[in-house]
Amino acid sequence: MFSPLNMNPARVSRYSAKRHVHMSIRIFLAVIASIFVGSAIQMKGASKPNIVMIFVDDLGYGDLGVYGNPTIRTPHLDRMAQEGMRFTDFYSAASVCTPSRAGLMTGRYPVRSGMCSDRRRVLFPNSKGGLPASEWTMAEAIKGQGYATAAVGKWHLGHLPQFLPTSHGFDSYFGIPYSNDMDLLPGSPGGAARSLEPEVEWWNVPLMRDEKVVERPADQTTITRRYTQEAVTFIKSNQEKPFFLYLAHSLPHVPLFRSPQFENKSLRGLFGDVVEEVDWSVGQVLNTLRETGLDQHTLVFFTSDNGPWLTQGPAGGTAGLLHEGKGSTWEGGMREPAIAWWPGKIKAGGITSELASTLDLFPTFARLSGIPESEITQKDGYDLASVLFENGRSARPHFAFYRGTRIFALRMGAYKAHYLTKSAYGGDPVVEHENPLIFNLLHDPSERFDIAGQRPELVKAFENLRTHYLNEAEVVPSQLEIVD
Amino acid sequence: MFSPLNMNPARVSRYSAKRHVHMSIRIFLAVIASIFVGSAIQMKGASKPNIVMIFVDDLGYGDLGVYGNPTIRTPHLDRMAQEGMRFTDFYSAASVCTPSRAGLMTGRYPVRSGMCSDRRRVLFPNSKGGLPASEWTMAEAIKGQGYATAAVGKWHLGHLPQFLPTSHGFDSYFGIPYSNDMDLLPGSPGGAARSLEPEVEWWNVPLMRDEKVVERPADQTTITRRYTQEAVTFIKSNQEKPFFLYLAHSLPHVPLFRSPQFENKSLRGLFGDVVEEVDWSVGQVLNTLRETGLDQHTLVFFTSDNGPWLTQGPAGGTAGLLHEGKGSTWEGGMREPAIAWWPGKIKAGGITSELASTLDLFPTFARLSGIPESEITQKDGYDLASVLFENGRSARPHFAFYRGTRIFALRMGAYKAHYLTKSAYGGDPVVEHENPLIFNLLHDPSERFDIAGQRPELVKAFENLRTHYLNEAEVVPSQLEIVD
Numbered sequence: 001m002f003s004p005l006n007m008n009p010a011r012v013s014r015y016s017a018k019r020h021v022h023m024s025i026r027i028f029l030a031v032i033a034s035i036f037v038g039s040a041i042q043m044k045g046a047s048k049p050n051i052v053m054i055f056v057d058d059l060g061y062g063d064l065g066v067y068g069n070p071t072i073r074t075p076h077l078d079r080m081a082q083e084g085m086r087f088t089d090f091y092s093a094a095s096v097c098t099p100s101r102a103g104l105m106t107g108r109y110p111v112r113s114g115m116c117s118d119r120r121r122v123l124f125p126n127s128k129g130g131l132p133a134s135e136w137t138m139a140e141a142i143k144g145q146g147y148a149t150a151a152v153g154k155w156h157l158g159h160l161p162q163f164l165p166t167s168h169g170f171d172s173y174f175g176i177p178y179s180n181d182m183d184l185l186p187g188s189p190g191g192a193a194r195s196l197e198p199e200v201e202w203w204n205v206p207l208m209r210d211e212k213v214v215e216r217p218a219d220q221t222t223i224t225r226r227y228t229q230e231a232v233t234f235i236k237s238n239q240e241k242p243f244f245l246y247l248a249h250s251l252p253h254v255p256l257f258r259s260p261q262f263e264n265k266s267l268r269g270l271f272g273d274v275v276e277e278v279d280w281s282v283g284q285v286l287n288t289l290r291e292t293g294l295d296q297h298t299l300v301f302f303t304s305d306n307g308p309w310l311t312q313g314p315a316g317g318t319a320g321l322l323h324e325g326k327g328s329t330w331e332g333g334m335r336e337p338a339i340a341w342w343p344g345k346i347k348a349g350g351i352t353s354e355l356a357s358t359l360d361l362f363p364t365f366a367r368l369s370g371i372p373e374s375e376i377t378q379k380d381g382y383d384l385a386s387v388l389f390e391n392g393r394s395a396r397p398h399f400a401f402y403r404g405t406r407i408f409a410l411r412m413g414a415y416k417a418h419y420l421t422k423s424a425y426g427g428d429p430v431v432e433h434e435n436p437l438i439f440n441l442l443h444d445p446s447e448r449f450d451i452a453g454q455r456p457e458l459v460k461a462f463e464n465l466r467t468h469y470l471n472e473a474e475v476v477p478s479q480l481e482i483v484d
Numbered sequence: 485m486f487s488p489l490n491m492n493p494a495r496v497s498r499y500s501a502k503r504h505v506h507m508s509i510r511i512f513l514a515v516i517a518s519i520f521v522g523s524a525i526q527m528k529g530a531s532k533p534n535i536v537m538i539f540v541d542d543l544g545y546g547d548l549g550v551y552g553n554p555t556i557r558t559p560h561l562d563r564m565a566q567e568g569m570r571f572t573d574f575y576s577a578a579s580v581c582t583p584s585r586a587g588l589m590t591g592r593y594p595v596r597s598g599m600c601s602d603r604r605r606v607l608f609p610n611s612k613g614g615l616p617a618s619e620w621t622m623a624e625a626i627k628g629q630g631y632a633t634a635a636v637g638k639w640h641l642g643h644l645p646q647f648l649p650t651s652h653g654f655d656s657y658f659g660i661p662y663s664n665d666m667d668l669l670p671g672s673p674g675g676a677a678r679s680l681e682p683e684v685e686w687w688n689v690p691l692m693r694d695e696k697v698v699e700r701p702a703d704q705t706t707i708t709r710r711y712t713q714e715a716v717t718f719i720k721s722n723q724e725k726p727f728f729l730y731l732a733h734s735l736p737h738v739p740l741f742r743s744p745q746f747e748n749k750s751l752r753g754l755f756g757d758v759v760e761e762v763d764w765s766v767g768q769v770l771n772t773l774r775e776t777g778l779d780q781h782t783l784v785f786f787t788s789d790n791g792p793w794l795t796q797g798p799a800g801g802t803a804g805l806l807h808e809g810k811g812s813t814w815e816g817g818m819r820e821p822a823i824a825w826w827p828g829k830i831k832a833g834g835i836t837s838e839l840a841s842t843l844d845l846f847p848t849f850a851r852l853s854g855i856p857e858s859e860i861t862q863k864d865g866y867d868l869a870s871v872l873f874e875n876g877r878s879a880r881p882h883f884a885f886y887r888g889t890r891i892f893a894l895r896m897g898a899y900k901a902h903y904l905t906k907s908a909y910g911g912d913p914v915v916e917h918e919n920p921l922i923f924n925l926l927h928d929p930s931e932r933f934d935i936a937g938q939r940p941e942l943v944k945a946f947e948n949l950r951t952h953y954l955n956e957a958e959v960v961p962s963q964l965e966i967v968d
Binding site: 062065066067068069070071073082088089267268269271272313314318319320321351353440442443444445446448449 | 546549550551552553554555557566572573751752753755756797798802803804805835837924926927928929930932933
């Protein structure tokens with residue numbers, strides 16, 4: 001089904017044919033062109049599609065126009081959804097940054113790669129650990145199929161050279177290696193000033209190209225624009241070769257920065273300005289694909305690493321009708337806006353409530369890049385092709401909500417069972433529910449009505465599922481506890 | 485600007501021209517037709533547009549797809565918003581049924597008409613009061629301009645003959661005179677059965693045509709279909725005369741009923757089935773306008789009487805990211821989905837966060853029907869024409885959130901001040917805030933971050949506004965306390 005060639009001969013023919021049309025033989029050439037176009041269409045099934053993964057930081061379920069936000073305007077993402085497919089029940093692999101990104105990159109629950117911990121929730125500047133070389137990343141898988149690969153934006157899977165994107169399957173890297181609020185410099189103000197009137201100089205965040213620091217502190221006011229420019233340039237320079245672009249915006253994570261063009265643009269204030277610039281960036285990427293004619297040949301997937309950082313007050317986003325946010329295994333912590341776009345291949349305007357996760361993007365992308373199903377050994381992901389391209393059912397039967405190395409909750413079909421609960425960032429203890437709380441998330445997305453008492457068979461089925469996970473998902477030593 | 489004629493000669497010409505086209509003189513007639521079409525376009529500015537007001541019951545801010553609901557599919561309302569304008573900051577006149585509807589019909593805060601009370605929140609079957617004859621309703625105003633007028637659905641402004649729609653400006657009426665959960669018959673079950681498995685026979689609700697009861701108990705399983713059929717027939721039979729249709733669905737108020745075609749249709753369960761049937765109904769109305777060619781000549785406005793009935797558990801809706809629901813002066817009680825549609829006149833796909841209310845629909849409709857501004861004496865409403873047709877600013881500077889006869893909160897521009905708070909239906913006392921709680925609703929729609937302490941000038945401005953309202957909005961004796 002997939003050609004092993006790196007070059008797509010049909011695409012090359014189509015583009016070069018455009019240049020030689022001469023008025024006097026227009027009709028003749030029109031016939032020739034129609035043959036080329038015909039063969040291009042026939043060849044498409046055999047050629048390798050481009051893949052663009054746009055990952056943003058701390059965006060909540062309710063922060064986009066198309067997901068119901070009242071005062072943040074996101075016309076480009078709204079249009080992306082109208083032209084593509086919108087997920088309503090899509091989960092990140094964890095409720096905080098590092099394990100979420102490890103899950104995305106590996107297609108495996110982060111306990112398997114040691115990219116979570118019960119003591120330190122993410123990597124910090126003094127960390128010495130990172131994503132182990134033994135992990136097979138989506139970039140390595142796709143690169144192995146002859147793709148050009150680029151990572152642009154936030155990484156947060158280890159900032160020592162052996163852990164950087166260029167050691168994990170990306171040809172190039174441009175971005176910040178950990179969160180934009182790390183390396184706070186002594187003497188910087190706290191409180192509302194830090195969240196609502198931040199200055200670039202307060203954080204000593206490095207900006208890297210490949211393995212080198214090129215700017216420090218990174219000028220975060222222009223960082224979204226520069227990531228975007230980098231992404232557009234990469235797309236334009238890879239029109240003759242299939243490519244995988246991982247564009248991981250470091251915003252709207254606090255501290256919030258936006259370029260002068262977006263100052264006070266949003267009715268929502270600073271947070272809205274930042275999200276609207278990210279939306280603009282998505283528009284630039286999609287427009288580049290449209291203008292180069294690659295839109296019919298590129299899957300673009302947009303989602304966020306975890307829910308909104310609610311403890312940041314008005315500098316944090318909203319999970320809409322979902323309970324809690326970032327850091328929590330309630331829905332608001334891990335259910336994300338997610339939009340897939342591929343004109344001509346994904347039916348326009350679809351909405352799916354099928355169960356899906358960032359864990360599923362590894363097998364989905366790997367299959368599209370040409371890897372046979374039998375060679376995809378990542379066991380936690382399910383190929384989303386039938387959902388995306390046939391408006392079909394998801395192959396995913398269940399999903400685990402880890403906090404650190406422990407399973408706090410499980411979803412199975414419409415239902416979710418909580419075994420452990422705790423506020424996202426509070427000092428309250430973990431509450432163990434001997435009788436789990438069970439919610440029907442299709443009927444009750446806000447997790448208000450516990451139905452465990454009426455559904456003993458669900459309690460039993462979830463207990464079996466929990467045993468399955470505890471037996472099956474091995475917890476390896478944590479990389480996050482390796483520090484200076 | 486507006487013609488006093490009831491008949492629109494341009495419209496009549498256009499439709500009758502269609503019938504006489506003969507193949508052999510097609511070109512000649514095409515020229516003639518183009519003249520007729522041209523004159524129809526010229527005449528449109530001078531003719532009276534039709535007005536369709538669709539009002540639903542207890543629909544929450546987060547219950548439609550286009551407002552972010554994950555599992556209720558509302559393709560017709562989503563399309564209406566894509567083709568029209570969606571409001572993000574639109575308020576009903578009260579947080580419960582009777583005063584909300586009084587505000588809509590009169591364009592005046594319900595304290596002025598006696599249609600609210602601090603003891604009984606709405607009219608009940610034993611009520612003897614209703615909307616006073618002295619009130620000038622939007623139906624009377626529009627009918628006075630030569631419109632055919634019809635009310636279909638729930639009324640709830642008095643069920644004695646002198647209070648019914650036909651006594652308040654409507655040529656005809658078909659619907660239930662109060663809420664669909666009134667007249668509960670003795671012996672009917674309570675609890676989850678009543679909310680999630682209701683049977684028609686448990687409520688002795690009358691269905692009326694004009695002033696006569698034609699069915700009792702009303703078969704609520706087919707009531708949405710029958711309202712829709714009534715609306716479609718009214719539109720089709722008024723193609724030669726401007727019309728005002730008030731289609732007030734009695735659902736998704738609990739108890740929830742839907743026709744067999746919608747049983748288990750929604751992923752959201754019973755409540756979702758009911759909302760999806762209401763959405764289907766909106767589609768039927770819009771399609772009828774499209775098919776008759778009246779779409780370019782009709783303003784359709786959709787909204788709800790108040791927020792979701794949260795105490796009904798999964799049988800109630802959701803206010804999305806807003807706090808609280810029906811019965812409350814927090815945002816969830818009174819901020820509503822609202823969509824305006826008029827192809828060719830309202831720009832497609834607009835989203836407005838301008839401050840607006842059901843109180844504004846009286847002057848908006850009255851002006852469109854041909855009443856000069858100087859003759860519109862209803863002082864609580866503001867013509868929305870500039871918002872709707874020019875994507876302009878709202879003329880409304882402020883809005884009062886009444887609970888019963890008391891002002892609990894005020895909105896002024898982006899800000900809202902709470903003077904009194906209380907849960908929607910709980911037994912807790914009213915809390916008086918000597919220092920009001922103040923929220924910036926554009927930045928903080930969930931009312932989480934009180935900014936009163938940092939904004940003494942806002943506290944002062946709100947105090948002046950409260951004094952203005954207390955002096956200006958006269959509270960007349962309540963109609964709701966007149967009972968058997």
